[in-house]
Amino acid sequence: xxxxxxxxxxxxxxxxxxxxxxxxxxxxxxxxxxxxxxxxxxxxxxxxxxxxxxxxxxxxxxxxxxxxxxxxxxxxxxxxxxxxxxxxxxxxxxxxxxxxxxxxxxxxxxxxxxxxxxxxxxxxxxxxxxxxxxxxxxxxxxxxxxxxxxxxxxxxxxxxxxxxxxxxxxxxxxxxxxxxxxxxxxxxxxxxxxxxxxxxxxxxxxxxxxxxxxxxxxxxxxxxxxxxxxxxxxxxxxxxxxxxxxxxxxxxxxxxxxx
Amino acid sequence: xxxxxxxxxxxxxxxxxxxxxxxxxxxxxxxxxxxxxxxxxxxxxxxxxxxxxxxxxxxxxxxxxxxxxxxxxxxxxxxxxxxxxxxxxxxxxxxxxxxxxxxxxxxxxxxxxxxxxxxxxxxxxxxxxxxxxxxxxxxxxxxxxxxxxxxxxxxxxxxxxxxxxxxxxxxxxxxxxxxxxxxxxxxxxxxxxxxxxxxxxxxxxxxxxxxxxxxxxxxxxxxxxxxxxxxxxxxxxxxxxxxxxxxxxxxxxxxxxxxxxxxxxxxxxxxxxxxxx
Numbered sequence: 001x002x003x004x005x006x007x008x009x010x011x012x013x014x015x016x017x018x019x020x021x022x023x024x025x026x027x028x029x030x031x032x033x034x035x036x037x038x039x040x041x042x043x044x045x046x047x048x049x050x051x052x053x054x055x056x057x058x059x060x061x062x063x064x065x066x067x068x069x070x071x072x073x074x075x076x077x078x079x080x081x082x083x084x085x086x087x088x089x090x091x092x093x094x095x096x097x098x099x100x101x102x103x104x105x106x107x108x109x110x111x112x113x114x115x116x117x118x119x120x121x122x123x124x125x126x127x128x129x130x131x132x133x134x135x136x137x138x139x140x141x142x143x144x145x146x147x148x149x150x151x152x153x154x155x156x157x158x159x160x161x162x163x164x165x166x167x168x169x170x171x172x173x174x175x176x177x178x179x180x181x182x183x184x185x186x187x188x189x190x191x192x193x194x195x196x197x198x199x200x201x202x203x204x205x206x207x208x209x210x211x212x213x214x215x216x217x218x219x220x221x222x223x224x225x226x227x228x229x230x231x232x233x234x235x236x237x238x239x240x241x242x243x244x245x246x247x248x249x250x251x252x253x254x255x256x257x258x259x
Numbered sequence: 260x261x262x263x264x265x266x267x268x269x270x271x272x273x274x275x276x277x278x279x280x281x282x283x284x285x286x287x288x289x290x291x292x293x294x295x296x297x298x299x300x301x302x303x304x305x306x307x308x309x310x311x312x313x314x315x316x317x318x319x320x321x322x323x324x325x326x327x328x329x330x331x332x333x334x335x336x337x338x339x340x341x342x343x344x345x346x347x348x349x350x351x352x353x354x355x356x357x358x359x360x361x362x363x364x365x366x367x368x369x370x371x372x373x374x375x376x377x378x379x380x381x382x383x384x385x386x387x388x389x390x391x392x393x394x395x396x397x398x399x400x401x402x403x404x405x406x407x408x409x410x411x412x413x414x415x416x417x418x419x420x421x422x423x424x425x426x427x428x429x430x431x432x433x434x435x436x437x438x439x440x441x442x443x444x445x446x447x448x449x450x451x452x453x454x455x456x457x458x459x460x461x462x463x464x465x466x467x468x469x470x471x472x473x474x475x476x477x478x479x480x481x482x483x484x485x486x487x488x489x490x491x492x493x494x495x496x497x498x499x500x501x502x503x504x505x506x507x508x509x510x511x512x513x514x515x516x517x518x519x520x521x522x523x524x525x526x527x528x529x530x531x532x533x534x535x536x
Contacts, residue, residue, distance in 0.1 A: 076497055103500045143497030160484035174386035176402055
């Protein structure tokens with residue numbers, strides 16, 4: 001027992017040493033993201049991360065005087081990976097919801113865009129209402145607010161969830177789906193590519209606060225208030241100094257921050 | 260004891276108990292066993308501590324429906340695969356080089372690539388040939404994720420089962436075929452009455468293993484939107500972020516495998532009763 005305690009003590013002492021050494025220099029941060037959610041975060045053909053989330057993350061790190069390293073992680077394991085310490089913050093278009101708040105702490109939102117429904121161009125579905133979609137198959141990405149929303153709202157439809165957005169796009173192109181629910185910007189980005197020629201935006205939906213939350217935030221481990229506050233200050237700073245607008249205008253024709 | 264009876268002088272004493280020393284190997288074994296025991300205890304304690312009747316009420320029906328999908332998918336594809344495996348196994352033993360090469364290639368491909376890749380190929384790959392499938396009237400089949408999963412799993416397991424069958428038939432000496440032929444039995448009669456009853460005995464264990472592997476392999480089917488047990492588990496986890504959802508899934512899979520194991524044991528004991536004395 002004593003030996004084990006000795007080892008544990010020395011390891012934690014070592015950790016403290018390393019930690020304090022780093023604190024004197026620039027802050028070292030690992031940022032977790034998914035890398036399969038264009039235009040917010042995705043891997044390019046040569047394996048680099050790009051997108052709105054990534055640019056925002058870089059700007060925030062710059063503002064916080066931190067060295068950031070990105071870690072990509074499957075979406076449905078991204079919260080456990082944060083808790084296990086594989087990275088220090090999630091910047092991956094994560095909606096701030098009550099369910100997730102029980103697991104992690106969130107910063108203020110850094111953007112907020114509405115969900116939308118996409119259907120094939122020749123579809124006979126007239127509106128994005130529960131009745132119009134009854135009996136149809138609707139695709140969404142698993143473990144997202146959009147999937148939750150679809151399952152709770154379109155109870156008379158066949159809601160199918162896919163591991164990443166890539167798969168529902170494939171299945172839409174293959175004609176297995178009658179509609180898809182996701183963030184309007186993600187969908188629009190897809191429709192603007194040749195792969196998205198099959199389809200059109202049927203309508204945008206008004207977000208439901210209990211399901212969609214109050215916007216997209218950065219998740220940190222519970223109790224890491226210092227880091228959270230630093231992110232909040234940095235978000236405010238880049239909103240004010242024009243960096244946010246610069247990044248925003250690179251991707252969108254409107255202010256993604258919302259009201 | 261024996262010394263109290265004068266007549267037992269000639270009876271040998273029981274051999275002395277060997278001294279049970281704590282060799283390093285034994286120490287290591289006992290320690291590892293202890294670690295495993297503590298881990299199991301930890302899981303059990305975790306389950307007791309985090310027992311949440313609300314969670315159970317909410318997700319138990321979904322787990323059951325997931326389990327039912329898993330059992331249906333595995334059971335059906337095992338049967339379909341079993342039927343498909345017969346011509347493939349015959350092909351593997353065929354003296355016709357083209358037939359033998361085709362069967363060999365089939366088995367080679369399905370045993371050499373992951374089930375995940377095969378399922379993906381069938382669902383998304385074949386899905387992109389929609390116009391062709393519509394033209395031949397097969398789209399209704401490939402449109403449904405469930406049929407695609409059944410299709411991919413059946414093809415996969417048929418390759419394994421064909422090898423099991425072929426291997427088992429090969430264990431029966433060729434002399435038996437010749438003896439049967441000498442008695443005027445046809446090849447089919449020989450196979451059915453003489454070879455298979457012996458071969459299937461050999462094949463029983465591998466069949467049981469294959470069924471268990473298929474059951475565990477089926478956990479990947481949620482990637483093509485079929486909500487099997489694992490799919491329901493992931494869905495429950497995504498909503499609760501509670502790790503016990505996975506522990507319950509592991510427990511259910513374990514129970515099903517245990518049932519299969521016991522069933523294989525029973526069947527084997529029944530079929531080999533002529534070998535016991």
